[in-house]
Amino acid sequence: MSDAKRVDTVRLQNIAMGFWESSALMSGIELGLFTAISNGAGTDIELASALNITPLNAERLVTVCMAMNLVTKPQGRFENAADVERFLVEGKPGYAGPWMLFTKPRWDKFGKLSDYLRNKDEAxxxxxxxxxxxxxxxxxxxxxxxxxxxxxxxxxxxxxxxxxxxxxxxxxxxxxxxxxxxxxxxxxxxxxxxxxxxxxxxxxxxxxxxxxxxxxxxxxxxxxxxxxxxxxxxxxxxxxxxxxxxxxxxxxxxxxxxxxxxxxxxxxxxxxxxxxxxxxxxxxxxxxxxxxxxxxxxxxxxxxxxxxxxxxxxxxxxxxxxxxxxxxxxxxxx
Ligand SMILES: C[S@@+](CC[C@H](N)C(=O)[O-])C[C@H]1O[C@@H](n2cnc3c(N)ncnc32)[C@H](O)[C@@H]1O
Missing domain, CATH: 3.40.50.150 (Vaccinia Virus protein VP39)
Incomplete structure (x- = not known):
């Protein structure tokens, strides 16, 4: 057996799916997930009610947010990570939701990045x-x-x-x-x-x-x-x-x-x-x-x-x- 570290596809797959992570963060902001958690919604059912979505979709979204370390569940109830609590809770002085959504209008264009990279015009x-x-x-x-x-x-x-x-x-x-x-x-x-x-x-x-x-x-x-x-x-x-x-x-x-x-x-x-x-x-x-x-x-x-x-x-x-x-x-x- 060689001592060389075996490589696998995990890193590449994570990068390839990076836009799924962006969309979960942006949906969390748009739907008010982090604001609801800050206001005390601590379970899937409470989140579903605060966000007016189904408990199933609340569970799907918050599960990704937990996997991204945006949300934790230390005492059996959801809590925001420190940066999320400071910057993604609407109404707080540090709220930076609009900035986190700043790049979203370019979403479709990023799907066509290869076409843009082939473009030879510059202004x-x-x-x-x-x-x-x-x-x-x-x-x-x-x-x-x-x-x-x-x-x-x-x-x-x-x-x-x-x-x-x-x-x-x-x-x-x-x-x-x-x-x-x-x-x-x-x-x-x-x-x-x-x-x-x-x-x-x-x-x-x-x-x-x-x-x-x-x-x-x-x-x-x-x-x-x-x-x-x-x-x-x-x-x-x-x-x-x-x-x-x-x-x-x-x-x-x-x-x-x-x-x-x-x-x-x-x-x-x-x-x-x-x-x-x-x-x-x-x-x-x-x-x-x-x-x-x-x-x-x-x-x-x-x-x-x-x-x-x-x-x-x-x-x-x-x-x-x-x-x-x-x-x-x-x-x-x-
Ligand atoms: C990302 S914003 C930064 C705004 C500000 N400096 C800040 O940090 O909050 C970039 C700004 O540069 C301005 N800008 C870009 N090209 C410019 C130019 N040729 N002449 C004057 N302003 C320009 C844009 O209109 C935009 O307001």
Whole structure:
């Protein structure tokens, strides 16, 4: 007998059926399974009644959720895992259900991924081409449900006490700018995003009552004039949307627009330099084949080189959300 570890098909089968797992998680959110458990539904019968489905289907769904370690049954009654309890219970401050469902509209397209991978056309704006205000509003309901937490994290990590104005490139709902304004009454910010998104950003600015500090300007950061009175530039969660030359150009444009002595923060899903993962950035990069853009996953080394070529100094990489997001920073010489 050889000592070599025998291989089997289990890992491959689990990956092949991964979309069944996604659909169970998404159905759990849509049907309110995790909210019902948090509210005390502890058995199949109680869940069935709370979700208005049959006990058989309640058992089927919750069994998969237990196998995925989303739900446990320690005392003979269902309980949510800690992350589920914090992020998937509707009505709780951390509720991120809309973000977990953000990719679902692409469901059918992912079923045709091979066709998209055979496509040889590329467009600069990809999914954002022809974006309407209505579509932008739907998209940013999801991004704000996760972005507000990221914005709070940014404000906790970065000292803005000596800064005056933020340029929030592709700022979406304005989550980062809104949090900075709430934390520091001396800080102003401009959310610079595509015109339909700027309309939506203004709605969030009003909702959070920061209109005296934060404004939104509609424009394309790859080609339109950027404000030149900012000493902080943030670009968050845009990285896989564009090719290496385009991201390099946008970083250069941000450098040119910043005031001398200003700082830039690029927050994005970066790949390890040997391209071995993590899976999240790799998947976001692949999804750009479906969006028909030039985008792909960028490595940490790619990002450092964009900053160096633009002229930034004190360039550094910081962990932003472990295993998911890095924050690359640089300073424009005074
Ligand atoms: C995933 S969202 C991130 C929003 C926000 N930064 C956050 O982290 O919550 C990406 C944003 O980039 C914007 N964007 C993409 N390409 C852009 C461009 N060329 N010019 C301006 N904004 C752009 C999109 O409209 C969208 O609002």
């Amino acid at each position: 600069v704006l990809g999914q954002y081409d022809g974006l309407t205000v209505e579509a932008a509003r739907r998209m940013h309901q999801a991004t704000s449900s996760i972005g507000m937490g990221a914005g709070r994290r940014f404000v906790r990590q970065v000292d803005l006490s000596n800064r005056t104005k933020i340029l929030d490139l592709g700022g979406g709902s304005g989550a980062y700018s809104i949090n900075a304004a709430k934390e520091h009454e001396h800080i102003n910010a401009v959310v610079f995003d595509l015109p339909p998104v700027a309309v939506v950003a203004r709605e969030y600015i009003v909702e959070h009552d920061v209109g005296d500090q934060v404004e939104a300007i509609g424009g394309d950061f790859t080609k339109d004039d950027l404000p030149t009175d900012c000493d902080v530039a943030i670009m968050a969660s845009n990285l896989p949307l564009y090719s290496r030359p385009i991201i390099a150009k946008v970083i250069q444009r941000a450098f040119d627009a910043l005031l001398p002595g200003g700082e830039m923060h690029l927050i994005g899903e970066t790949l390890d330099n040997d391209l071995s993962g993590p899976i999240g950035p790799a998947l976001w990069g692949m999804a750009e084949a479906i969006n028909g853009s030039t985008g792909l996953a960028h490595t940490e080394a790619d990002c450092l080189s964009y900053f160096e070529k633009a002229g930034f100094t004190n360039i550094d990489v910081h962990e932003f959300v472990a295993g998911t997001l890095s924050r690359i920073t640089g300073t424009k010489p005074a």
